[in-house]
Amino acid sequence: ASSAPPSFFTSSLPSTSQGRGGGEGGGERVPHLRASSGRYLIMAAKTGGAVQVHKNDTVKRTAMARTGLGREGKPIRLLSNHFAVKLSGIDAVFYQYSVSIKSDDDQVVEGKGIGRKVIDKMLQTYSSELAGKDFAYDGEKCLFTVGPLPQNNFEFTVIMEETSARAVGGSPGHESPGPGDKKRVKRSHLPKQFVVGISYAARIPLRSVALALQGSDSDHAQDALRVLDIVLRQQQAKRGCLLVRQSFFSDDSRNLVDLTGGVSGCRGLHSSFRTTMNGLSLNMDVSTTMIVTPGPVVNFLLTNQNVRDVRDIDWPKAKRMLKNLRVKATHNNMEFKIIGLSDQPCSRQTFPMKVRSGSSEGQTVDITVEEYFKSKQVFLEKPYLPCLDVGKPKRPNYLPIELGNMISLQRYTKALSSQQRTTLVEKSRQKPQDRMRVVTDAVKSNRYDDDPIFSSCGIKIDSQLTRVEGRVLSAPMLVVGNSQDCVPFKGRWNYNNKKLFEPVRIERWAIVNFSARCDMSRISRELINCGRTKGIIIEGPYSLVDEDNQARRCAPIVRVERMFEKVKANLPGPPEFLLCVLPERKNCDIYGPWKKKNLHEMGIVTQCIVPSAKMNDQYFTNVLLKINAKLGGMNSKLALEHSRQIPVINKIPTIILGMDVSHGSPGRSDIPSIAAVVGSRCWPLISRYRASVRTQSPKVEMIDSLFKPLDNGKDDGIIRELLLDFYTTSQQRKPEQIIIFRDGVSESQFSQVLNLEVDQIIKAYQNMGQGPPPKITVIIAQKNHHTKLFQADAPDNVPAGTVVDKGIVHPKQYDFYMCAHAGPIGTSRPTHYHVLLDQIGFTPDELQSLVLSLSYVVPEEHHCNICGGTYLLCPPCSSADEPVHKIRVC
Numbered sequence: 001a002s003s004a005p006p007s008f009f010t011s012s013l014p015s016t017s018q019g020r021g022g023g024e025g026g027g028e029r030v031p032h033l034r035a036s037s038g039r040y041l042i043m044a045a046k047t048g049g050a051v052q053v054h055k056n057d058t059v060k061r062t063a064m065a066r067t068g069l070g071r072e073g074k075p076i077r078l079l080s081n082h083f084a085v086k087l088s089g090i091d092a093v094f095y096q097y098s099v100s101i102k103s104d105d106d107q108v109v110e111g112k113g114i115g116r117k118v119i120d121k122m123l124q125t126y127s128s129e130l131a132g133k134d135f136a137y138d139g140e141k142c143l144f145t146v147g148p149l150p151q152n153n154f155e156f157t158v159i160m161e162e163t164s165a166r167a168v169g170g171s172p173g174h175e176s177p178g179p180g181d182k183k184r185v186k187r188s189h190l191p192k193q194f195v196v197g198i199s200y201a202a203r204i205p206l207r208s209v210a211l212a213l214q215g216s217d218s219d220h221a222q223d224a225l226r227v228l229d230i231v232l233r234q235q236q237a238k239r240g241c242l243l244v245r246q247s248f249f250s251d252d253s254r255n256l257v258d259l260t261g262g263v264s265g266c267r268g269l270h271s272s273f274r275t276t277m278n279g280l281s282l283n284m285d286v287s288t289t290m291i292v293t294p295g296p297v298v299n300f301l302l303t304n305q306n307v308r309d310v311r312d313i314d315w316p317k318a319k320r321m322l323k324n325l326r327v328k329a330t331h332n333n334m335e336f337k338i339i340g341l342s343d344q345p346c347s348r349q350t351f352p353m354k355v356r357s358g359s360s361e362g363q364t365v366d367i368t369v370e371e372y373f374k375s376k377q378v379f380l381e382k383p384y385l386p387c388l389d390v391g392k393p394k395r396p397n398y399l400p401i402e403l404g405n406m407i408s409l410q411r412y413t414k415a416l417s418s419q420q421r422t423t424l425v426e427k428s429r430q431k432p433q434d435r436m437r438v439v440t441d442a443v444k445s446n447r448y449d450d451d452p453i454f455s456s457c458g459i460k461i462d463s464q465l466t467r468v469e470g471r472v473l474s475a476p477m478l479v480v481g482n483s484q485d486c487v488p489f490k491g492r493w494n495y496n497n498k499k500l501f502e503p504v505r506i507e508r509w510a511i512v513n514f515s516a517r518c519d520m521s522r523i524s525r526e527l528i529n530c531g532r533t534k535g536i537i538i539e540g541p542y543s544l545v546d547e548d549n550q551a552r553r554c555a556p557i558v559r560v561e562r563m564f565e566k567v568k569a570n571l572p573g574p575p576e577f578l579l580c581v582l583p584e585r586k587n588c589d590i591y592g593p594w595k596k597k598n599l600h601e602m603g604i605v606t607q608c609i610v611p612s613a614k615m616n617d618q619y620f621t622n623v624l625l626k627i628n629a630k631l632g633g634m635n636s637k638l639a640l641e642h643s644r645q646i647p648v649i650n651k652i653p654t655i656i657l658g659m660d661v662s663h664g665s666p667g668r669s670d671i672p673s674i675a676a677v678v679g680s681r682c683w684p685l686i687s688r689y690r691a692s693v694r695t696q697s698p699k700v701e702m703i704d705s706l707f708k709p710l711d712n713g714k715d716d717g718i719i720r721e722l723l724l725d726f727y728t729t730s731q732q733r734k735p736e737q738i739i740i741f742r743d744g745v746s747e748s749q750f751s752q753v754l755n756l757e758v759d760q761i762i763k764a765y766q767n768m769g770q771g772p773p774p775k776i777t778v779i780i781a782q783k784n785h786h787t788k789l790f791q792a793d794a795p796d797n798v799p800a801g802t803v804v805d806k807g808i809v810h811p812k813q814y815d816f817y818m819c820a821h822a823g824p825i826g827t828s829r830p831t832h833y834h835v836l837l838d839q840i841g842f843t844p845d846e847l848q849s850l851v852l853s854l855s856y857v858v859p860e861e862h863h864c865n866i867c868g869g870t871y872l873l874c875p876p877c878s879s880a881d882e883p884v885h886k887i888r889v890c
Contacts, residue, residue: 064814076802080788501635
């Protein structure tokens with residue numbers, strides 16, 4: 001290809017010494033990331049502004065159709081957790097109706113639980129008026145029937161015989177009443193009246209699913225599948241399960257895993273209908289959600305705050321944690337919603353109560369909560385504890401905290417600690433055979449064929465796993481030091497008796513020890529000796545810095561600051577890297593502040609380790625692989641890269657982009673989302689990447705700073721940064737092909753990727769000079785899905801390199817599943833790749849081979865316990881995850 005026009009190759013990179021985000025159009029600055037290490041370079045972070053995409057400038061793009069099937073690889077017989085669905089009643093038509101539920105005081109009822117009860121009662125009471133139709137109700141505002149109702153609009157009065165405080169909001173019989181308690185007690189035993197309005201909304205033919213299975217475009221196919229999914233949800237709701245989108249969780253203590261802190265992992269099942277090349281299928285998988293551990297409220301608070309005595313409980317913190325949770329009173333089995341805590345303990349918290357004397361109406365007296373319950377023969381053991389407020393904001397209703405039990409199946413939506421996440425992962429693993437058994441048993445026990453709506457549609461669900469034809473692609477050859485070949489085996493390779501491809505030389509470094517019990521001299525000696533065998537020349541450390549004894553009880557940030565002052569006092573200048581010895585492996589609170597200080601503020605590469613009894617040659621080799629990659633070395637290289645024989649990419653300048661967006665913790669809408677894009681550099685290599693990071697509005701998935709024009713006409717977006725870097729590191733060549741790997745988007749967002757993000761990339765390219773636009777290939781990589789693959793003839797996980805592009809894939813669109821990694825524990829999870837656009841023109845075999853090859857060039861700094869291995873997600877995406885993760889940690 002010819003060299004770039006002057007406007008492209010004479011552009012200069014922005015100065016990184018002054019940060020980014022200033023000047024015209026610059027958004028709010030975030031601290032500059034100065035660390036540059038290994039396979040990617042983290043450059044800057046900045047708030048991105050919205051990009052205006054004008055309708056007259058863009059062409060509407062849709063996901064492409066499949067171009068063919070792959071042929072390379074060794075055939076393998078597989079099973080998948082899809083269950084074949086026979087659809088015989090394709091002439092059936094779903095009728096959608098809008099539902100409104102109002103209470104007798106004309107207030108709209110929002111709760112899903114009471115909504116389902118009201119609709120069930122309506123169906124029982126007015127079955128003849130509704131022609132005996134069965135309903136599929138989504139719990140909110142939509143109701144579906146097979147065939148029409150007798151008329152388009154109905155209004156029914158439904159009377160619910162309720163005495164529960166949960167339903168009517170009144171004070172239960174033996175609870176301490178608040179003001180006006182007498183009226184509320186009486187009302188709680190009266191019937192509750194609701195007005196239900198039903199009005200026709202839409203007609204959804206089931207034939208649309210049959211047309212979609214044939215590859216035809218159908219406007220109603222997704223709507224029809226949604227109705228079928230609602231039927232699945234309704235079945236589980238009637239069984240008392242907790243519903244989380246298309247997953248359901250039953251109230252069975254055998255499904256709970258204690259995560260500490262008053263939180264439990266609850267194992268359940270996911271179920272959803274999918275259109276596939278083989279026909280309609282039911283995808284059934286094991287799913288896990290977090291719930292509040294059921295049991296006494298006092299026990300929950302002790303565990304949640306990790307204290308032993310109730311006197312040590314932080315009550316303001318407890319109030320925030322308990323708000324909106326539901327409890328059951330142990331003395332009368334009634335359920336309540338917590339809105340807060342009392343200001344005083346039970347022994348001193350008073351409320352007004354009317355006391356009758358003879359025939360007179362009596363007088364109002366103040367009585368304590370403890371005295372009230374004593375009069376009801378309920379004696380408190382801990383009257384010094386506060387009460388739960390289970391009433392209304394202006395009408396408190398007090399329940400002694402010792403009489404409250406957390407009810408089961410309450411979702412815990414706050415962020416888990418690192419220890420809780422580790423425990424959840426470890427205890428949620430299932431061997432392939434166990435997972436197959438669980439999902440198969442679930443399909444049989446749920447007896448879907450007996451559902452009246454499914455029967456009306458002629459739906460029959462097979463009880464056996466779907467058989468699938470797969471292929472195992474050959475692993476690419478690697479090259480290590482001295483041009484020695486390295487042949488991966490089962491997705492792994494090691495560096496025994498091998499040198500690294502491009503080892504670094506380390507001269508200025510030190511070891512810091514945060515109170516870990518270890519021999520730092522031995523660690524230094526073993527690391528230097530191991531490095532010598534791998535080709536890394538490591539000089540002796542400048543210093544071995546131990547933490548002061550008096551600093552051990554300080555806060556983590558203080559400990560890090562004091563340690564850094566000692567490091568500066570012991571070193572003559574900035575080190576190349578610091579080896580940090582941490583005292584704890586999984587839950588060390590030093591890690592985040594230490595990384596922030598080094599990576600974020602000082603631009604110093606750091607490697608953390610934890611001493612163990614297994615600090616052998618393999619342990620130090622793993623550590624050195626990370627250090628070498630972080631310092632800019634290369635541990636191994638694809639043989640195709642080394643010989644410059646990568647198909648399609650080798651002959652034409654090609655940049656590979658990996659894009660991802662990370663969002664804040666659940667429930668934290670005030671934390672900005674972080675967008676990261678990595679771009680390949682040093683073409684024709686495909687193993688070196690540079691990263692560019694921006695913040696954007698919370699919970700926004702589409703990246704809005706790929707192209708960011710300023711008032712002066714210049715572009716201050718991410719893509720310009722990466723294109724300039726590609727140009728300066730690739731023999732002054734501009735990319736003529738762009739391969740985009742996008743992570744973290746759902747199928748409903750594919751169109752936005754094609755028509756918003758791709759447009760930004762094209763505009764950024766065109767803004768840098770004249771010339772034809774590049775050819776673009778867009779690939780979505782999804783790891784959060786529920787399709788699993790199993791070997792039909794062996795109990796082990798599927799081999800590394802397994803690919804499936806028939807049977808369970810989309811009937812029309814271009815997608816495939818690939819399990820590039822080896823799964824030594826648990827059940828392997830394939831990555832689901834969707835090819836939305838392919839202007840470059842890869843054959844299926846070329847594209848699948850490229851994805852597999854990229855999985856072998858992931859920087860070893862991403863690995864934690866093996867010498868080398870493939871990665872779950874295609875590395876451009878995993879490399880985009882990494883800088884985002886580092887910012888979140890900091």
